[in-house]
Amino acid sequence: MARSATQSSTAVEPTVLAPFYTKALYDPPEAGTYELPPIGMAADGNVIDTKGNKRRLHEFFSDGKVILLSFIYSTCNDVNGCPLATAVMYEIQKRIRNDPFLRDRFEMVSLSFDPIYDTPEVMALYGKGYTKDNNWRFLTTASNDDLQPILDSYQQSVIRDYDENGKELASFSHILRVFLIDPEKRIRNIYSVSFLNPGLIINDAKTVLMSDSQAPAEDNLVKVASLSRPGDYKVGYETKDYVTNSQSVADRTGKEADLSAYLVKPPLGLPAIPQPENNPITQAKVQLGRKLFYDRRLSLNNTFSCAMCHIPEQGFSNNELAIAVGLEGRSGRRNSPTIYNVAYLKKLFHDGREESLEQQVWGPLLAFNEMANPSVGAVISKIRNIPDYKGLFEAAFDGRGVSMETLGMAIASYERLLVSGNSPFDRWYYGGEKNALNDAAKRGFDLFVGKAGCVSCHTIGEKSALFTDDAMHNTGMGYRESMGIKPESQKMLVAPGIYMNISQDIIAETGFQPIGDVGLYEVTQNPADRWKYHTPSLRNVALTAPYMHNGALSTLREVVDFYNEGGVENELLDVLIKPLGLTDRECDDLVAFMESLTGDNVDTIVADAFAAPIGDLTKEDPDWAH
Incomplete structure (x- = not known):
């Protein structure tokens, strides 16, 4: 802590105490890795804005935003006092301008404890040099009678200074304290000179917001995708007791x-x-x-x-x-x-x-x-x-x-x-949780990066995995569709629980023929790009059936079988597509692995x-x- 005032006309130059001016001895902890329990409620009081309007202090504590509150006076010249608080807040203002998470959720308030000199006009002039965005308010009070209850509530001790002759000076002795206030108007941290550091305050603000009940913090996430299912859920459809549980929007x-x-x-x-x-x-x-x-x-x-x-x-x-x-x-x-x-x-x-x-x-x-x-x-x-x-x-x-x-x-x-x-795979592969995957999924992973070669297109990085190379490939599916290559008959559900093999000739007579689709060729007009389509990410793939660009495959097992057979041969088939020689068990293990890629925040x-x-x-x- 430091005294933030000129003690007398003969006072020595104060020693720089704040790490803000030099360098902090350690980096602030990563946001969200710690807790900041409420210390108490932030007090209210009568204040005046720079336009002379009489308002309540809490009116400047916007809903849903973290507030950084400092008490200053405009004529302070102590390097460890009001200029320090203002400099730190100015630096924070610059940083959050490029921080999308805090830009709309962080505001600052500086309240003068010198109502005699710091009139609204003075505070407007003082703040003009610092306010670059509309997220920093400079306030004062009408009198010491309005000010004192606010200072008392925040335990902000302020004493006017006098010279050796007893003459009142335009300076004050006070202990620098800056308050971090959450959207519920609770004080979450108090910063003194030694801890008034922009990086720490920014991470504290993010931590407070991430722990808010509306934020999808890890503790509030639903761990399974219980809300994800078809609108007309047809389990048991073939039974006489079936009742639809489709849900109206x-x-x-x-x-x-x-x-x-x-x-x-x-x-x-x-x-x-x-x-x-x-x-x-x-x-x-x-x-x-x-x-x-x-x-x-x-x-x-x-x-x-x-x-x-x-x-x-x-x-x-x-x-x-x-x-x-x-x-x-x-x-x-x-x-x-x-x-x-x-x-x-x-x-x-x-x-x-x-x-x-x-x-x-x-x-x-x-x-x-x-x-x-x-x-x-x-x-x-x-x-x-x-x-x-x-x-x-x-x-x-x-x-x-x-x-x-x-x-x-x-x-x-x-x-x-x-x-x-944060899927089971992520917690196992990146988080080190040995039991996050079952044995089948672990075997499937070994196949995915090994024998099956899926990782060639559905890539996995050292620190993250998008499960896509974001590239275009010809797997033969588009070629098969364009050439009309289909089995002579197709198994179709014709009534609850009743399937029949229907001739393709009959199917063709009952509907429109599919519109031609040659993939990337339609964009580039390069014949070499015929039937190329974008590699989809496999994250949450268990939730996104049916599969392929045309929805031709209904299940993940059908997808694995398609690639196991080497796609569909054509003159432009991607060189990565070839028969895999997987056993039935290995195909099932690959499916188990892909089912482990469902994120735990889906329901959120x-x-x-x-x-x-x-x-x-x-x-x-x-x-x-x-």
Whole structure:
């Protein structure tokens, strides 16, 4: 601790005590690896802002934000006192500008304990040199009568200094104390000179926010994916006692989660979430993007949202359809790819035709067989006139309204937080938990990286694993589809519990022929790229059936069998695809390994999705009369 005032006109130059000016003796502990129990409640009181408005101190403690509170006076010149507190806070302000987790969750307040000299005008002038963002308030009080109860509550002792002749000086003796206050207005830490370090305070703030009841901290995660299943769960369908337990969207209940905690500490097994320089993730963007993702009003007839192809409880894919179906039942050509961990991909869509999430979103919005909007302008105009979007884009994008760019940036910000890891595999491979995997899964891993060679495309790194090389390959599946190579008959369910082998000729007469699909060739027009498709990540793969770009394989065992047989021979078959010679047991072990890749935060993400509004049309919406 240090005295923060000039003691007299003959006082010696104080010794620098703060590690902020030199170098801390140790690095601060990693955020989230320790606890900061509440010390007490943060007191309230009557204050005045820089515009002269009389307000209560707690009015500057924004909901959902951590507050750093300091007591200063503007004429202090002690290097270990008020200038130190202000310098540290200024440094914190600079750092959190580029920290997406704290940028919208951290605010600072500096309250003067010199109401006589530090008028609102003086505090405005003092703060002007430090405030670069709208997250630091400079306050004063109307009188010592208003100030003293606040100082007493925070146990902030302040004594006015006098010279040797007893003349009152414009300086004070006080012990420097800075307070970290959580969103519930509880004091979580108090910093003296020796501990007033930006790195420590930032990690403390993150720790407090990560331990908040709304954040998906590890203790609050549901460990199994109990919410993930097809909407019409058909177990027992063939029995006479079967009763559907399909769940109406309107009946679902969820719990909103602060997924941006993963920006600070991604789930085990995943690298840091990448962010474009021109679209750093903020809480406001994520909340807006989440609202847009689930809003059915973004489609032409207000019935179809992004989440109706990327269904949260079905692995953000669609377990019930091999081929996606869009607006008014219009069929697509391909299976709905999962968007779990899509933040890490550089190639998007099965044919890899997009390279950023910001751009990708407009494909489905405008596709006739998806959301069917006639133009970019039509989408923007509709959103601009929906009352519950009023001001949301402006708040998220520094005054910019809805546009082609900001809409893409908002949805992309939400999608980047749909990261899922800390699976049994991760806890075994990266966490060192010997019993996190069963024996079958361990044998499957050995096959995955060995005999089966799966790791050649579904890569595993030293510190993290995305289980995709983010590249394009021809496995023969696209070739088989294009050439119409099918068995003479196909086993089909024709009634509960009754299957029949149906001739392909009969099947062809009862439906439309599939639309041609040659994969990457459609993007590049390079004949060598025919039937190449993007390597999907295998994370959460047990939740994302059916498989392949066309949904042709219903189970993971079918996928393993397909590769075990060497794919489908064609002139452009990838050199990595060849018969594997796996036994039945080895195939089962590979499936067991892939089933171990389900993240333990799946239900947290799904429950958060369930809490989002689905965009019911109201009388205030522009399309109500239609």
